[in-house]
Amino acid sequence: MLSPYIPMLTTIKSIVSENGVNDIKTYELVFKNKEDEEKFDYIPGQFAEISLIGKGECPIGIASSPTEKGSIKFTIKKMGTVTSAIHNCEVGDIIGVRGPLGNGWPIEELKGKNIIVIGGGFAFSTLRSLVYYMLHEDNRANFKDITVIYGNRNCSEILYQDDLMKWERMEDIDVALTIDCAEEGWDGRVGFVAPIVEAVSPSPENAVAIVCGPPIMIKTTEDVLDKLNFQPEQILESLEMRMKCGIGKCGRCNIGEKFVCIDGPVFSQAELRKMHGDR
Amino acid sequence: MKEKILKKDQVKQLHEDLSRYYSFYAPTKVKGNIVFKKITNPEDIELEYLNSKIPPKEILFPRMETLFSYKIDEKNIEIEPRTDLEEKILIFGVRPCDAYSFSLLETFFNFGQFKDDLFMKKKENTVVIGLACNTPRATCFCTSLDYNGHPHRKDDVDIFLTDLGENYLVNPISETGKAIIDKLAWLSEANNDDLQKAEELSKKAESLISTKLDLQHTAEILDPSFNHPLWKEVSENCLGCGTCTFLCPTCTCFDVVEDVDHYNNRGKRVRIWDTCQFCLYTLETSGHNPRNTKIERCRNRVLHKFNYYPKNYDLIGCVGCGRCIHLCPVNNDLREIIKKINAIKNENKKEEVVVA
Numbered sequence: 001m002l003s004p005y006i007p008m009l010t011t012i013k014s015i016v017s018e019n020g021v022n023d024i025k026t027y028e029l030v031f032k033n034k035e036d037e038e039k040f041d042y043i044p045g046q047f048a049e050i051s052l053i054g055k056g057e058c059p060i061g062i063a064s065s066p067t068e069k070g071s072i073k074f075t076i077k078k079m080g081t082v083t084s085a086i087h088n089c090e091v092g093d094i095i096g097v098r099g100p101l102g103n104g105w106p107i108e109e110l111k112g113k114n115i116i117v118i119g120g121g122f123a124f125s126t127l128r129s130l131v132y133y134m135l136h137e138d139n140r141a142n143f144k145d146i147t148v149i150y151g152n153r154n155c156s157e158i159l160y161q162d163d164l165m166k167w168e169r170m171e172d173i174d175v176a177l178t179i180d181c182a183e184e185g186w187d188g189r190v191g192f193v194a195p196i197v198e199a200v201s202p203s204p205e206n207a208v209a210i211v212c213g214p215p216i217m218i219k220t221t222e223d224v225l226d227k228l229n230f231q232p233e234q235i236l237e238s239l240e241m242r243m244k245c246g247i248g249k250c251g252r253c254n255i256g257e258k259f260v261c262i263d264g265p266v267f268s269q270a271e272l273r274k275m276h277g278d279r
Numbered sequence: 280m281k282e283k284i285l286k287k288d289q290v291k292q293l294h295e296d297l298s299r300y301y302s303f304y305a306p307t308k309v310k311g312n313i314v315f316k317k318i319t320n321p322e323d324i325e326l327e328y329l330n331s332k333i334p335p336k337e338i339l340f341p342r343m344e345t346l347f348s349y350k351i352d353e354k355n356i357e358i359e360p361r362t363d364l365e366e367k368i369l370i371f372g373v374r375p376c377d378a379y380s381f382s383l384l385e386t387f388f389n390f391g392q393f394k395d396d397l398f399m400k401k402k403e404n405t406v407v408i409g410l411a412c413n414t415p416r417a418t419c420f421c422t423s424l425d426y427n428g429h430p431h432r433k434d435d436v437d438i439f440l441t442d443l444g445e446n447y448l449v450n451p452i453s454e455t456g457k458a459i460i461d462k463l464a465w466l467s468e469a470n471n472d473d474l475q476k477a478e479e480l481s482k483k484a485e486s487l488i489s490t491k492l493d494l495q496h497t498a499e500i501l502d503p504s505f506n507h508p509l510w511k512e513v514s515e516n517c518l519g520c521g522t523c524t525f526l527c528p529t530c531t532c533f534d535v536v537e538d539v540d541h542y543n544n545r546g547k548r549v550r551i552w553d554t555c556q557f558c559l560y561t562l563e564t565s566g567h568n569p570r571n572t573k574i575e576r577c578r579n580r581v582l583h584k585f586n587y588y589p590k591n592y593d594l595i596g597c598v599g600c601g602r603c604i605h606l607c608p609v610n611n612d613l614r615e616i617i618k619k620i621n622a623i624k625n626e627n628k629k630e631e632v633v634v635a
Binding site for chain 1: 346347349351354355356358360361387388390391392393394395396397502505531532533534535536537539546548550553555560561562563564565569570575579582583586587590591
């Protein structure tokens with residue numbers, strides 16, 4: 001039995017700074033052992049425990065899509081001990097990865113539906129994974145209309161700008177980018193995510209809305225989706241909580257009897273309403 | 280297989296014979312407290328005790344345990360998994376409630392997609408020799424629990440001992456237990472008087488447990504009681520010291536930290552006991568804390584054992600050992616909390632009547 005606490009080792013292949021203040025970077029990792037890469041069989045929405053040996057471990061959502069072979073990507077904000085240490089890493093350094101963990105976006109349930117992806121700020125990483133996955137030529141026919149609504153405080157904070165530019169030019173995806181306040185040179189939308197969702201006004205007909213972002217954005221967006229007649233079962237969210245093990249043993253990420261690490265991190269709004277717990 | 284008799288002065292012999300094959304753990308006195316330790320000198324074994332202060336879960340789930348070690352060499356890292364998990368362990372003199380906690384912990388650590396290999400391997404290699412509880416504490420309530428808890432419960436051990444005064448009655452329970460007894464050819468045969476005496480002691484021990492709690496409906500009463508004022512009330516005098524959880528035989532929460540030896544470019548990733556009673560336990564890097572006050576933390580402890588455990592694993596997460604009660608520095612009594620919870624049911628009923 002291989003210990004679930006032992007990370008697989010990867011090497012940093014590339015580091016991309018994602019924002020103006022340089023505190024969010026995307027790390028592209030390549031497994032040292034080819035076998036580990038095969039073992040790391042994931043779906044969009046899952047996460048992994050990223051570790052810097054000697055510093056510690058933290059749970060990070062997977063930003064790459066399983067359709068991007070050869071490497072995996074994690075977008076990491078400089079926040080605490082481990083993430084700050086990772087921010088000091090260079091290409092070629094070794095990063096430990098345990099995963100994939102968590103349930104991920106329910107891909108099978110999303111098939112045949114119109115998908116509305118709504119993101120705010122830094123919480124776009126597993127949404128990038130999902131959009132990338134759905135747009136792949138092998139998968140695109142499985143999904144109907146794809147709409148992406150993505151808001152940020154200002155345009156220097158927008159993650160994955162290359163991907164977004166590519167998606168904006170594509171025929172089979174609608175992208176609405178917004179920033180909180182108007183800026184010189186910005187010809188996209190201006191305003192918070194929730195009113196933009198209201199303006200885009202996606203139909204709840206055969207649709208699923210996937211919402212990730214800061215708590216206040218989630219709350220206001222939920223209200224708008226409710227107004228647009230989305231049912232709680234049609235709204236999916238991904239939760240974050242303090243975690244250590246990521247495999248349902250260390251105890252701290254419970255909301256009621258559910259563990260965010262193994263029962264989540266993806267829950268429908270209907271499930272969340274039924275969950276009594278501290279979060 | 281027939282019951283045997285182990286004379287009290289033969290415990291030394293038993294230790295000598297079995298410690299050849301097993302790491303022999305038994306209760307012993309350390310600074311006035313009973314704890315389970317690896318025994319090298321059988322004189323140290325202390326069997327005249329009520330129950331150990333630290334539960335024997337510590338042997339299989341230590342306070343501090345290496346998950347793996349590593350060597351750092353320039354930019355290269357070599358991970359070394361644990362190699363010491365094959366140790367044959369024998370735990371001698373375990374009370375029935377603590378013996379059941381091993382079964383409960385096994386259910387937990389073996390649950391779901393990811394198994395805790397460290398615990399499971401050690402459990403697999405462990406033989407448990409139980410010791411009947413003839414004099415339960417005033418805080419004991421094992422007979423109220425869902426596992427047919429009893430001071431003489433024999434189900435979770437390989438061999439079961441009953442203190443008959445001069446001798447121990449030896450009951451082989453599992454196949455492993457029977458095989459061990461077979462090897463101890465010097466044990467004498469038990470007679471009917473011995474069996475009868477054990478039976479009497481069992482009944483007497485049961486009668487000594489004065490607390491009888493009704494736990495049948497506690498889980499369902501807790502379901503709608505998340506925001507009940509009870510939680511404020513029961514957490515009011517709590518110091519947040521964590522004793523109730525650190526010394527609980529069923530608590531399993533842990534933190535993971537690095538133990539780095541920079542001078543030798545080596546290190547270990549270790550897990551250490553943690554508790555939901557500490558506010559840092561759930562504090563997130565952003566500053567947000569889902570369980571910021573004692574109210575949420577005390578509630579989590581009770582709900583985890585009496586509502587989440589039944590939902591997730593179909594058993595109550597408590598063995599009724601009473602450690603959290605008699606070791607609490609401010610006399611918070613879990614039994615009183617349960618009684619208050621059970622009283623909510625009647626409260627709800629009354630409300631229903633009013634509404635009707």
